[in-house]
Amino acid sequence: MNTIRHSIPDDLLMGYAAGALPQAFDLVVATHVSLSDDARARLESFEAIGGTILENMDTAEIEQDSLEQTLARIGAMDPVEKPKRSGGIFPTPLQRIVGGDLDSVTWKGLGMGAKHCVLQSGTEGTVRLLLIPAGQAMPKHSHRGMEMTLVLQGAFRDEDGLYARGDIEVADEDVDHAPVAEAGEDCICLVATDAKLRFNGILPRIAQPFLGI
Amino acid sequence: MHDKNEAHWVSLMASIAQNQDHKAFAEVFRHFAPRVKAFLMKSGADSSLAEECMQDVMATLWHKSHMYDPTRAAVSTWIFTIARNRKIDLLRRYARPEPETLPWGPEEAPDQADAIVLQQETDRLAEAIRTLPEKQRILIERAYYGDLTHSEIAAETGLPLGTIKSRIRLALDRLRHNMS
Numbered sequence: 001m002n003t004i005r006h007s008i009p010d011d012l013l014m015g016y017a018a019g020a021l022p023q024a025f026d027l028v029v030a031t032h033v034s035l036s037d038d039a040r041a042r043l044e045s046f047e048a049i050g051g052t053i054l055e056n057m058d059t060a061e062i063e064q065d066s067l068e069q070t071l072a073r074i075g076a077m078d079p080v081e082k083p084k085r086s087g088g089i090f091p092t093p094l095q096r097i098v099g100g101d102l103d104s105v106t107w108k109g110l111g112m113g114a115k116h117c118v119l120q121s122g123t124e125g126t127v128r129l130l131l132i133p134a135g136q137a138m139p140k141h142s143h144r145g146m147e148m149t150l151v152l153q154g155a156f157r158d159e160d161g162l163y164a165r166g167d168i169e170v171a172d173e174d175v176d177h178a179p180v181a182e183a184g185e186d187c188i189c190l191v192a193t194d195a196k197l198r199f200n201g202i203l204p205r206i207a208q209p210f211l212g213i
Numbered sequence: 214m215h216d217k218n219e220a221h222w223v224s225l226m227a228s229i230a231q232n233q234d235h236k237a238f239a240e241v242f243r244h245f246a247p248r249v250k251a252f253l254m255k256s257g258a259d260s261s262l263a264e265e266c267m268q269d270v271m272a273t274l275w276h277k278s279h280m281y282d283p284t285r286a287a288v289s290t291w292i293f294t295i296a297r298n299r300k301i302d303l304l305r306r307y308a309r310p311e312p313e314t315l316p317w318g319p320e321e322a323p324d325q326a327d328a329i330v331l332q333q334e335t336d337r338l339a340e341a342i343r344t345l346p347e348k349q350r351i352l353i354e355r356a357y358y359g360d361l362t363h364s365e366i367a368a369e370t371g372l373p374l375g376t377i378k379s380r381i382r383l384a385l386d387r388l389r390h391n392m393s
Contacts, residue, residue: 010372015363018356019297019309025363027310034313041384043312044286045377050297051290052339053357059247060254063264067242071235073272080276083314093310 004036006160006167010046012148013039017046024125024192027097028148028168031190034091035150035166089153094190098129102153102188105129112136125194132156132181132189145195147171149179154187156180219332222288230278238275245289246271249296255358256300266303270296284327284387287335300359315388327387334383341376349373 008029015021016029033039063069086092088101097119098104107115113133120127125145132138134154148170155164158179163169171177181187222244228237249270253263273295281291301309342350352370355361361369 009367010374011363011367014356014366014370014372018359018361018366019301020356020359020361020366021363023307030310030312037385037388040312041381041388042377044290044384045380047294048287048290048335048338048380049342049353049373049377050293050357051287051335052342053354054245054248054252054293054296055289055339056343057248057251057255060251060260060263062247062250062267066246066264066268067239070242070246070268070271073268074275077272077276080273080280082280085313092313096310
C-alpha cells in the first residue's frame with residue numbers, strides 16, 4: 001500500500017459512513033478508501049459509531065412472524081460470494097462503474113492532449129475520469145460547489161504540494177489553483193463535483209454496470 | 214446496557230457461518246431485528262417498508278456471515294453497514310459503490326487476541342458516545358439517520374474525533390500488520 005500524503009477530510013468520511021453524501025462523491029470515497037489504509041481505518045471507526053447508535057436504539061415492534069418470514073427470505077436468496085479483488089490501476093468500485101480497467105475507458109479529447117470520460121452525471125453531481133499528459137497543466141474549468149480529485153496514476157503538483165496515486169484533493173468553489181501534471185507519466189484522476197461542471201461538449205452517460213449491480 | 218457481551222454475538226455469528234445454526238440466528242435476530250427496524254424508521258421509512266427492509270438485512274446477514282471478521286468490526290457495526298447499504302438501496306434507489314475488500318479474510322482463522330482487543334475498544338467507544346454532551350450525541354445520531362448533509366456534519370456535530378481516536382489507531386495498526 002502506498003503512502004498517502006493527502007487523505008480525505010473527516011466530515012466527508014463520516015458522511016460516507018452515514019450514507020449521506022451526494023452520489024458523485026460516493027464513488028470517489030469508495031475508490032480512495034480502497035487505496036488508503038488511513039482512510040479505511042477512519043471509515044471503519046466512523047462505522048463503529050453507527051454500530052453503537054444501532055446497539056443503543058429504542059427497539060421497534062416487529063411483526064409476529066417476522067423471523068419465519070426472514071427464514072423464508074433466506075431460503076429464496078442466492079448465496080453471497082466473497083467479492084474478488086480486481087487487479088489493475090482502477091480499484092474494484094471504479095472498475096464496476098467503468099466496466100473494466102484503464103483500457104476500457106472511452107476517452108473524449110479536451111484539447112492539448114488532455115482527455116476525459118464522464119462516468120455519471122445527474123442531479124447529485126458529476127464524476128469523470130481526467131487524463132492530463134505528463135508535464136502539462138490541467139485544463140481550466142470552473143465549478144460550483146465542491147470538487148474532489150483523486151489521483152489514480154502519475155501525479156500532479158499545485159501550491160499545496162504533490163498529489164500522487166491515492167491522494168485526494170478537496171476544493172470548494174473559492175479555490176483557484178493551477179495544478180500541473182508531473183513529468184514522466186500521464187496523470188489520471190477521478191474527479192467529482194456536487195454541482196454540474198460548466199464544461200462544454202459533455203455527453204452524459206450513466207455506465208450500464210452501475211444499474212446491474 | 215449489554216445484556217450479552219460482544220464475545221457472545223461473535224460466537225453466534227461463527228455458529229451461523231460454520232453450522233448454518235438456526236438457533237444462533239434466532240438469537241441474533243431477536244436482539245438486532247427490532248433495532249434495525251427502529252433505525253430504518255428513524256431514517257424515514259414507514260413501518261411496513263422498514264419491516265421489509267429489516268427482513269432483507271437480516272437475511273443478508275445470514276448469507277454474508279462467512280464474510281464477517283470479528284477483528285475488523287463489532288457485530289453491531291457490521292450489521293449497521295448492511296442496514297445502511299440496504300437503506301441507500303431502498304430509500305435512494307441506488308447501489309452505492311463500496312470500497313474494495315481487503316485481501317485477507319475469515320478463511321484464515323481470525324486472531325482471538327485481535328478480536329478481544331476490538332471488543333474492548335467497542336465497549337469503550339459505546340461508553341464514550343453515551344457520555345457525550347446530549348446535544349452533540351443527538352446531532353451525531355441524526356447524522357447517522359441521514360438527517361444531516363455532509364457540510365452540516367462538519368459544522369454541527371463537532372465531529373466526534375476524540376471519541377474514535379484510539380479506534381482509528383487500532384484499525385490502522387491492524388491494517389498495516391496485515392499488509393506487511
